[in-house]
Amino acid sequence: MTGTERHDDGRLIAGRYRLQRRIGGGAMGIVWLAKDELLDRTVAVKQLLLTPGLSAAEAEQARKRSAREARLAARLQHRHAITVFDVADDDGMPVLVMEYLPSRSLAEVLTAEGPLPPSEVARIGAHAASALAAAHSAGIVHRDVKPGNILLGDDGTAKITDFGISKAADDGTLTGSGRFAGTPAFLSPEAARGEKPDAASDVFSLGATLYAIVEGRFPYGDTENQMALLYAAAAGRVSPPRQAGPLTGVLAKMMHLEPAARPTMAELAAELGTLTDAPKDKRNRKPLYAGLALLVVAAAVVTTVLLTKDSGQNxxxxxxxxxxxxxxxxxxxxxxxxxxxxxxxxxxxxxxxxxxxxxxxxxxxxxxxxxxxxxxxxxxxxxxxxxxxxxxxxxxxxxxxxxxxxxxxxxxxxxxxxxxxxxxxxxxxxxxxxxxxxxxxxxxxxxxxxxxxxxx
Missing domain, CATH: 3.10.450 (Nuclear Transport Factor 2; Chain: A,)
Known part of the structure; x- marks a missing residue:
């Protein structure tokens, strides 16, 4: 597939997965509710999209990398991670068949409800950190931890999704084509500078995610200017939290400028777990800045030029x-x-x-x-x-x-x-x-x- 969406309602993929209706998606893929006709169960099917403008050689490389990383992601089995059941072929592009969780993304919850109490944020963070700890133990780096990739089930369970997908789409680094995987609002400083993201980068991004959902604002500032965000991220210009309460200390450790000074995901899962009984924040929730919905950007929008060019406005x-x-x-x-x-x-x-x-x-x-x-x-x-x-x-x-x-x-x-x-x-x-x-x-x-x- 290319970056152009197809109208695939009712289509059968790999002889067994019947697409029913679109339930999500963005620049990197389209997510469908589907029926596994072989096992008679409901699944989510993600069709990966190639970045428009790739040469034939680049497109082929992306297909192979996507298949490789999708199979790697399928190895991860954790109660707080969306399970990948299968990697099928669809017209030469890999398709991920995943667990279906009736849920809203954390980004959607924030837009609708505003900042969450510290105790609730700690619980969500503990769930996500435990899954990421398992991923890191298996050699999998997420590379794109953000509110849009954390799902909240109807029972309050948090599950992280899209393991390895951002890495698959463009190798997770600044490449010869000038593309970048990751959302600037939640990037670690080293990733924003073009260094290869690792487990410590995931720690920072999870910290930035928790910061956003407890503060109702972004750690690098509330601007929709992607150059400004990447510019601030590269230097680690994080505004001190004001409403994090008992989370303040752990957020500071997660978002430390030096990667080696950040705790591991396993350490975070344990520490955040101790904060889930913290007193709930009784303040009135305000709608999260509308920019949150706009800042879940494509992985291919930022280039190395952004590190050396000021927007001149902010x-x-x-x-x-x-x-x-x-x-x-x-x-x-x-x-x-x-x-x-x-x-x-x-x-x-x-x-x-x-x-x-x-x-x-x-x-x-x-x-x-x-x-x-x-x-x-x-x-x-x-x-x-x-x-x-x-x-x-x-x-x-x-x-x-x-x-x-x-x-x-x-x-x-x-x-x-x-x-x-x-x-x-x-x-x-x-x-x-x-x-x-x-x-x-x-x-x-x-x-x-x-x-x-x-x-x-």
Whole structure:
């Protein structure tokens, strides 16, 4: 099949699966309610779709990869995973025959009901994590964990679906064709930068999914601009949760910038299980931002260009810390006023805790003292997490910043975190943000490695 949908009601596939009605689907496939006439049972049949525009060789490669990955997914048997019963052939394309679960996707539940209480989110997360733990043990990486791929049954049971399908569709990485598998709103930073997703990437994506359903907003910001989302994802710009309650700590671990610092799925399943009896959130539910339904995007919409091109519209899409430790008014091509360094030192001395390592706060002060006037020098003060955006994009973003004023900080708020609140002008518009800067040390130099900016 190609990317064009066929009207297949009543058609028989592989001599036994009678298609009855379409029950779902998107860019990667169409899902049908079907009857297995051999075993006399109801099943779900997913017809995989090829991305439009593939060459004959690419299409053939995709077919073979799809069949291989579908058979791999069929090996997984878990009570919280949709079971793949069979992989049939339909006009040269593999068709997945799966367990049918009367259900709604988590994305549909959120759109209809709004944010869910932390205890309910913990229960859903524990179910999904247990299935993903089994998948990882079997060597299967999901690569596209998101609300649309978690189903909630009528009895409240959560089951995750589409194991291996995103990987099958385009090998899960940035390829020569420039296609990408995964939804930017829920991508891990390393996956957004084009690195091969692994089990730790699934952990991050599940964390981003749980964040969305408990917060009612997306960790990278509520924008429908896919470039802005991928740009923020590549730098790990996650806004701190506000309504997660007892889930706050576990979400922070799941969405840690460094993959090695994240817990395993098995550890998460156990920890989330202990939170299912947490006090339920009594707040009134509000409709989830309409963008959720729009952000379940095709796996082939984002290219490597997005990592090096700013949308030019949303400053929250830009990874670099957009802050200064003193009032600065300068063009991006000029030099910062000499007085900013002195003011920066004074601010740091008065706001940092007495026992804070001076080098960490000082590194932040030094960085802001030379911005926005000296982006080439500022670039050398960033760690690999922020440098992943590319120097060209970094300089382009700063070229649109005219004035900056620190209203609080910088001060150390964690073992490797410095917080600062700033007002700045970007493209002629005023913004007020609190930034939580993740710090690392490389070759004796303290660097700013991540920037979780929260607009106010």
């Amino acid at each position: 400053p929250n899409a830009a990874p670099p810390p957009a802050t200064a430790t003193a009032t600065v008014t300068a063009s991006a091509t000029g030099s910062a006023p000499a007085s900013s360094t002195a003011a920066s030192t004074s601010t740091q001395a008065s706001s940092s805790p007495a026992n804070a390592p001076a080098s960490m706060v000082q590194a932040v002060s030094d960085y802001y003292a030379i911005m926005p006037g000296q982006p080439d020098v500022g670039w050398t003060k960033l760690g690999p997490g922020l440098q992943a955006q590319g120097l060209a994009s970094y300089k382009e973003w700063w070229s649109k910043v005219s004035s900056l004023r620190v209203t609080d900080g910088p001060r150390q708020t964690g073992a490797d975190t410095v917080q600062v609140t700033i007002d700045y002008t970007y493209n002629g518009r005023q913004y007020h943000e609190t930034h939580h800067l993740g710090m690392i040390t490389r070759n004796g130099q303290t660097l700013i490695n991540s920037d979780n900016g929260l607009g106010a």
